[in-house]
Amino acid sequence: MKQNTGKRCPSRPAILFLLAALILASCAPKAAEPTPQPSGAAAPAGDVYAGLNLIVPNKYDPPIDMTSVTTVNATVKFLNGDDIHNNIWTRTYRDVLGINLKYQWVVDGSMYEQKLGLSVNSGEIPDMFVVGPSQLLAYQEAGLLADLTSIYAAEASKNTRFILDQDPVALKSATINGKLWGIPLTDGSVTSASVLWVRQDWLDKLNIPAPKTMADVLEISRRFTEDDPDGNGVDDTIGLAATKGIWGAIAGLQGFFNGYHAYPGIWFDQGGKLVYGSVQPEMRSALLALQDMYAKGQLDREFGVKDINQVTETIAKGKCGMEFGVWWNPYHPLNLSQQNDPEAYWAAYPIPSIDDTPARSQYSSAIGSFLVVRAGYEHPEALIRMVNFWTDNIVLTQDDNIRRIFLGDINAPDVVLYKYTPVVLWAPNGTIETGRKVREALAKHDPSGLDLDAQWRYRIIQAYFEQGVKEAWVEVATNGPNGSVPILEGVLGDRGMFNRFYGTPTPAMAAKMPTLETMEAEMITKVIMGEPIEKFDQFVEEWYRLGGTEIVDEVNLWYSKNK
Amino acid sequence: MAKKSVQALMRPSHLPLILLGAAMTVYGLTMALVGSWFSNQAMRGLITAGAYRARMAAFDAAAGIVAGLLFCALFIWCAVSARGGVRVAFAIGAVASLAPVLSARAEELLFSRLGLPTMNAGSVLAGAVTTLLFALPMVILFILLASGPGIPAGCRWLSLLSIFIVLATAFFPIYVTVLAFLIKPGDPAVGRMIEVSSQVIKLRYILPGLSFLLLAGISARFARRGPAA
Amino acid sequence: MNPRIYKLPFFENLLNLTVLALLAALCLFPILHILALSFSSAAAAASGRVAVWPVEFTLQSYQFVLDNPAFGKSFIISLLRVLVGTPVNMILTILVAYPLSRPRDKFRARDFFAWFFIITVLFSGGLIPWYMVIRQTGLIDKFWALILPGAVPVFNVILLANxxxxxxxxxxxxxxxxxxxxxxxxxxxxxxxSLPVLATVTLFVAVAHWNSWFDGLILMNSPDKYPLQSYLQTVVVNPDPRMLTERDLDLLKIISNRTTRAAQIFIAMIPILMVYPFLQRYFTSGIKLGSVKG
Structure with missing residues (x-):
C-alpha cells in the first residue's frame, strides 16, 4: 500500500517550475531574435544625396546582392533607429551603387578572426570580407579568393590609385605571385613611429634644457627621479614609463632602442640582405642603459606587471616624466595628467641619438587588413566600385556636407559614421597633410581655406595662445608648430627606419615568430630588471636555433623578389 | 528730505580718476600687445609653446602685481576724493584690483590651496573666477554711479553703458570657451566666435579704462560749467 | 536537559575571530573596491585615488551603463538563460545520474553508458567540429544554442551519481x-x-550559465543576442597596444574608463550575490544518517 502522506510532494513545485520555464523558453527565442532589417527597407523620405555631386560612374541596374560580415564594438552608435544592417552606408550602397549589402553575422572586433575562421571552415563564405595578412595567404592558397588584378587595372579610379600609391608598399603587400588578391585598407604608416614625450613643465621647473642627445635623456631621467619635480617632497616620481608588453603605441620602448640605433622587431637592410633588429649587437648597449635606469629607480619597479591602463594611471597621477609614444598620445593618455594638474604640459622631441649619427624612429607598414572577394562570386568588380566611391567622394573631400552625412556630424561626435562600413581607406599621409595645413594657417594667422577638421584644430590652438585655455595644449602639442606631427615629416624622410619586410608572414614566421617574440619580451624584461647582459647573448643564440635562421632565409628569399 | 543737488564726481580735481583710467587702459593695451607678440611668435613656431607659457606667466605675474597695487592705490585715492555714494562705489571698485594679481595664480590657488576637485576645462573655471573678481566690483561700481543721487546726467548714462561693456567683455569669452570645449566641439560657427573672443579679451581692461577717462572728462566739464543751463 | 555547549577560552576565540575577520576583509576588499570605483569620477579612478571609498561621488557610470540598451538586453538574455538553462540542466543531470548510480547487477549496460559520458570529459573534438555540429543542428544564432550544447554537464552527473x-x-x-x-x-x-549536493550542483550550473561568455560570442550572429558576460567581454577587453591607431582613441577612452567597467561588473555580480544566501541553508543541512535502524 502506497503511503501518500500528502505532506510534502517534492515533485509538484518542480513540475510547476519546469512548466513555467518551458513556457518562458518558448517565448524566449522570439523575444531574443530581432528581426534583421533587410537592406531593402523603405528609404527615408527625402533625397539625402541631392546637391552632393557624388561621382558614381557605373551603378548596377538591376541591383546585385552581396553578403559580407563585419565587426561592431562598444563605441559604435547609431542615429534614428538605424542599426548595422540599415544605415546611411547600406542605403548608399543600395540606392547609389546598386549593391544590396547584407551581413551574415556581426561580431565584436576581438572575436572577428575566430568567427571568420569558423564560418569559412564550415563552408559559409561571405561574398566580400576583410582578412588579415596570414588569412590572406592561407585563403589564397586554398583557392578561396578571387583574383583582382585585371579588375583593379580596368576599374580603379584615379583617386583610388592615388591613395593606394601614397603608401609604396600597399599594393605590394596584397600581391602574391604577381597577382593582386585584395585591396589593402590603407592608413598612416609613419604615424606609428615613436617620438619622445617629455613633461615640459618639469623641464622648465628644474631648469633643464631640451634633450638633444641620448645622454641628455638619461640625465633628465635621473633628475626627474631624484629632484622631486612635482614638488611634493616625496620621492615618488620616475623618469621613464614602460609597460609589461615592452612595445607599443603608449609607453613603448622601441623609441628608446632606436636612440641606440637598435631596431627591435623589424627587418632592415644591411649589406643587401635583411636582418632582424632584435638580435643585432646594438641592442646590448640599450639594454644596459635600461638596466642601469631600473637599478637607479628611474623606471617603475613594477613595470613588468603593468599594462597600458595601469601605466596610464601613473601618467595621470603625474608621477612619470617621459615616455616614448606616438604622435597622438596627448589626446590619450597624456591629457589625463593635465586634467589632474592644470600646469602639466608635455612636449614632443625627435628621438635623440647616442652618438653623432641621427637616430631613426622605426615604423612598420600599417596595412593590417585587406578587402577580399570570394572566388566564384559573380560580381568581383563591385568591390572596386565601392572602393572608388569611397576614394572619389568621401575620404579626400573638402565638402562639409559630405563629411556630415558620411563621416560624422560634429554635433553628434559619438556617432562615427564610417564605422558602419568595412570599405574604409585612409590617405596614408593624411595626418601629415592636415598638420602642414594647420601650421601654414597659423603662420599666416588666417584659417580661411582650411577644411572643417583643420579649421577646428586651428581654432583650438588659437584658443590656447590667445585665450589661455590650458586644455587646448593637446592640439598644440600635436599639430602646433613644434608639435609631434612635424617630427613625423622628418621620420618620413631620413629620420625613419621602415620595416622592409611587409609581406604576409612566411611559413616559418607564422609557426615560430609568436614564440620567439614572447621569448624576446621576457628576456628584455628580465635583463632590465637586473639579470646579467649575457642573457641577451643567450637569447640571440636561441633565437637563431629555435627557428630564426629559417625565418631569416625565408625573409631574404622574399626580399630578393620584392626589392 | 531735500533732493541732493547734482555735483561733480570728486573734489577738488579729477586727477585720481584720470590716472585710474589711464592706468587701466595702459595695462590693457600692454597686456594685449605683449600677448599678441608672444602668441604670434609661438604660432609661427619661433618660440616653443613651453617658452611661450613661461614668458607669459612671468610677464603676467609681474605686470599683475604692479597693476594691482597701482589700481588699488588709485581706487582708494578716488574714494577719498569723492563723497557719499561715489565714495562707496570706488571703495567697492578697489576689490577689482585683486584680479590682475590673481590672473597668473588662479589655478594654483583654486586647485592646490583650496583643494577643489580637478576637472575637465579647469583653466576655464580659473579664468572665470578671475574675471568675476574683476567684473563684479566694477559692475557694482557702475551701478552705484548710474543710480546714485547727485551725479551728473552724462555720467549716469556713461555708467549705464559701462555696465554692459564690462559684462559683455567679461563673459563673452567664457561663454565661447565653454561652448567650444564642453558643449559643441567642432562647430565651425563656434570656431569663428573664438576669433572674435580673442579680440574681446583684449578689451576687458581697455574699455573700462577709457570709460573712467570719459567719466572724468564729463565730470570735470560739469564742475567747470556748473549745472547744465 | 540542556546540551552542554563547549566554549573556547577567550584568547583562542579572539584569535579565531581575528583570522576570520582578516580573511573576510581580504575577500571583501576587491568587491568594495569595485563598488567604490563605480561611484567615483573618471579622473579620480584613472589616477588611482580610489581605495574602498568613492572619491568624487557620482552616479554617472551607472547612468551610462543603465542607459545603454545593449546592457539591458544582454542582462535579460542572461537571466532567461539561467532561468531556463538551470532547470533543463538539473533535470537532465538527475535523470542521467540515477541510472548511473544503480549497481551493476541492476543495470547491466551501466559501464557502457558511464564510459560513453566520461569520454566526452577526457577528449574533445575541438572548436571547429563543435561549431559545425551546432551549425548543422540549426542552432547558430538561436537562444537555445546557449543551453542545449552544454545541457548535460558530465562532471555534475558524476558528482550526483556518487x-x-x-x-x-x-x-x-x-x-x-x-x-x-x-x-x-x-x-x-x-x-x-541529496539536498546539499543538489543545491551545490544547482548553484554551479546557475553560475556557469551566468558567467559563460565564449559561446555567446561565437554562436550568435549579432551583438544584440549576446548574454551579459559576452557583452561585458566586448567592453572590458584589452586592445593590443602595438596595433593602436588614432582611430581607436574613442575605444581607448571607453576601455580606460574604469568607472563604467566597474559599474558593469558590479551590476553583473549582484544576482549571484543575492541568490547565494538563500541557498546557504542547503549547504549546512546534514544527511539524515540516523534513519537507518538495526
Missing amino acids: SFRTIPKELEEAAAMDGAGHWTVLFKVLLPL
Missing part, C-alpha cells in the same frame, strides 16, 4: 518493500536526502 551511491541501500530497499517504483525512489528518497 552522492546517490552514498545513500544507504537499506533506505531504498525499505521504500521498495513499501511498493515504491524507480520514480518514487528517485523523487521521494534519493533527492530529499
Whole structure:
C-alpha cells in the first residue's frame, strides 16, 4: 500500500517550475531574435544625396546582392533607429551603387578572426570580407579568393590609385605571385613611429634644457627621479614609463632602442640582405642603459606587471616624466595628467641619438587588413566600385556636407559614421597633410581655406595662445608648430627606419615568430630588471636555433623578389 | 528730505580718476600687445609653446602685481576724493584690483590651496573666477554711479553703458570657451566666435579704462560749467 | 536537559575571530573596491585615488551603463538563460545520474553508458567540429544554442551519481518493500536526502550559465543576442597596444574608463550575490544518517 502522506510532494513545485520555464523558453527565442532589417527597407523620405555631386560612374541596374560580415564594438552608435544592417552606408550602397549589402553575422572586433575562421571552415563564405595578412595567404592558397588584378587595372579610379600609391608598399603587400588578391585598407604608416614625450613643465621647473642627445635623456631621467619635480617632497616620481608588453603605441620602448640605433622587431637592410633588429649587437648597449635606469629607480619597479591602463594611471597621477609614444598620445593618455594638474604640459622631441649619427624612429607598414572577394562570386568588380566611391567622394573631400552625412556630424561626435562600413581607406599621409595645413594657417594667422577638421584644430590652438585655455595644449602639442606631427615629416624622410619586410608572414614566421617574440619580451624584461647582459647573448643564440635562421632565409628569399 | 543737488564726481580735481583710467587702459593695451607678440611668435613656431607659457606667466605675474597695487592705490585715492555714494562705489571698485594679481595664480590657488576637485576645462573655471573678481566690483561700481543721487546726467548714462561693456567683455569669452570645449566641439560657427573672443579679451581692461577717462572728462566739464543751463 | 555547549577560552576565540575577520576583509576588499570605483569620477579612478571609498561621488557610470540598451538586453538574455538553462540542466543531470548510480547487477549496460559520458570529459573534438555540429543542428544564432550544447554537464552527473551511491541501500530497499517504483525512489528518497549536493550542483550550473561568455560570442550572429558576460567581454577587453591607431582613441577612452567597467561588473555580480544566501541553508543541512535502524 502506497503511503501518500500528502505532506510534502517534492515533485509538484518542480513540475510547476519546469512548466513555467518551458513556457518562458518558448517565448524566449522570439523575444531574443530581432528581426534583421533587410537592406531593402523603405528609404527615408527625402533625397539625402541631392546637391552632393557624388561621382558614381557605373551603378548596377538591376541591383546585385552581396553578403559580407563585419565587426561592431562598444563605441559604435547609431542615429534614428538605424542599426548595422540599415544605415546611411547600406542605403548608399543600395540606392547609389546598386549593391544590396547584407551581413551574415556581426561580431565584436576581438572575436572577428575566430568567427571568420569558423564560418569559412564550415563552408559559409561571405561574398566580400576583410582578412588579415596570414588569412590572406592561407585563403589564397586554398583557392578561396578571387583574383583582382585585371579588375583593379580596368576599374580603379584615379583617386583610388592615388591613395593606394601614397603608401609604396600597399599594393605590394596584397600581391602574391604577381597577382593582386585584395585591396589593402590603407592608413598612416609613419604615424606609428615613436617620438619622445617629455613633461615640459618639469623641464622648465628644474631648469633643464631640451634633450638633444641620448645622454641628455638619461640625465633628465635621473633628475626627474631624484629632484622631486612635482614638488611634493616625496620621492615618488620616475623618469621613464614602460609597460609589461615592452612595445607599443603608449609607453613603448622601441623609441628608446632606436636612440641606440637598435631596431627591435623589424627587418632592415644591411649589406643587401635583411636582418632582424632584435638580435643585432646594438641592442646590448640599450639594454644596459635600461638596466642601469631600473637599478637607479628611474623606471617603475613594477613595470613588468603593468599594462597600458595601469601605466596610464601613473601618467595621470603625474608621477612619470617621459615616455616614448606616438604622435597622438596627448589626446590619450597624456591629457589625463593635465586634467589632474592644470600646469602639466608635455612636449614632443625627435628621438635623440647616442652618438653623432641621427637616430631613426622605426615604423612598420600599417596595412593590417585587406578587402577580399570570394572566388566564384559573380560580381568581383563591385568591390572596386565601392572602393572608388569611397576614394572619389568621401575620404579626400573638402565638402562639409559630405563629411556630415558620411563621416560624422560634429554635433553628434559619438556617432562615427564610417564605422558602419568595412570599405574604409585612409590617405596614408593624411595626418601629415592636415598638420602642414594647420601650421601654414597659423603662420599666416588666417584659417580661411582650411577644411572643417583643420579649421577646428586651428581654432583650438588659437584658443590656447590667445585665450589661455590650458586644455587646448593637446592640439598644440600635436599639430602646433613644434608639435609631434612635424617630427613625423622628418621620420618620413631620413629620420625613419621602415620595416622592409611587409609581406604576409612566411611559413616559418607564422609557426615560430609568436614564440620567439614572447621569448624576446621576457628576456628584455628580465635583463632590465637586473639579470646579467649575457642573457641577451643567450637569447640571440636561441633565437637563431629555435627557428630564426629559417625565418631569416625565408625573409631574404622574399626580399630578393620584392626589392 | 531735500533732493541732493547734482555735483561733480570728486573734489577738488579729477586727477585720481584720470590716472585710474589711464592706468587701466595702459595695462590693457600692454597686456594685449605683449600677448599678441608672444602668441604670434609661438604660432609661427619661433618660440616653443613651453617658452611661450613661461614668458607669459612671468610677464603676467609681474605686470599683475604692479597693476594691482597701482589700481588699488588709485581706487582708494578716488574714494577719498569723492563723497557719499561715489565714495562707496570706488571703495567697492578697489576689490577689482585683486584680479590682475590673481590672473597668473588662479589655478594654483583654486586647485592646490583650496583643494577643489580637478576637472575637465579647469583653466576655464580659473579664468572665470578671475574675471568675476574683476567684473563684479566694477559692475557694482557702475551701478552705484548710474543710480546714485547727485551725479551728473552724462555720467549716469556713461555708467549705464559701462555696465554692459564690462559684462559683455567679461563673459563673452567664457561663454565661447565653454561652448567650444564642453558643449559643441567642432562647430565651425563656434570656431569663428573664438576669433572674435580673442579680440574681446583684449578689451576687458581697455574699455573700462577709457570709460573712467570719459567719466572724468564729463565730470570735470560739469564742475567747470556748473549745472547744465 | 540542556546540551552542554563547549566554549573556547577567550584568547583562542579572539584569535579565531581575528583570522576570520582578516580573511573576510581580504575577500571583501576587491568587491568594495569595485563598488567604490563605480561611484567615483573618471579622473579620480584613472589616477588611482580610489581605495574602498568613492572619491568624487557620482552616479554617472551607472547612468551610462543603465542607459545603454545593449546592457539591458544582454542582462535579460542572461537571466532567461539561467532561468531556463538551470532547470533543463538539473533535470537532465538527475535523470542521467540515477541510472548511473544503480549497481551493476541492476543495470547491466551501466559501464557502457558511464564510459560513453566520461569520454566526452577526457577528449574533445575541438572548436571547429563543435561549431559545425551546432551549425548543422540549426542552432547558430538561436537562444537555445546557449543551453542545449552544454545541457548535460558530465562532471555534475558524476558528482550526483556518487552522492546517490552514498545513500544507504537499506533506505531504498525499505521504500521498495513499501511498493515504491524507480520514480518514487528517485523523487521521494534519493533527492530529499541529496539536498546539499543538489543545491551545490544547482548553484554551479546557475553560475556557469551566468558567467559563460565564449559561446555567446561565437554562436550568435549579432551583438544584440549576446548574454551579459559576452557583452561585458566586448567592453572590458584589452586592445593590443602595438596595433593602436588614432582611430581607436574613442575605444581607448571607453576601455580606460574604469568607472563604467566597474559599474558593469558590479551590476553583473549582484544576482549571484543575492541568490547565494538563500541557498546557504542547503549547504549546512546534514544527511539524515540516523534513519537507518538495526
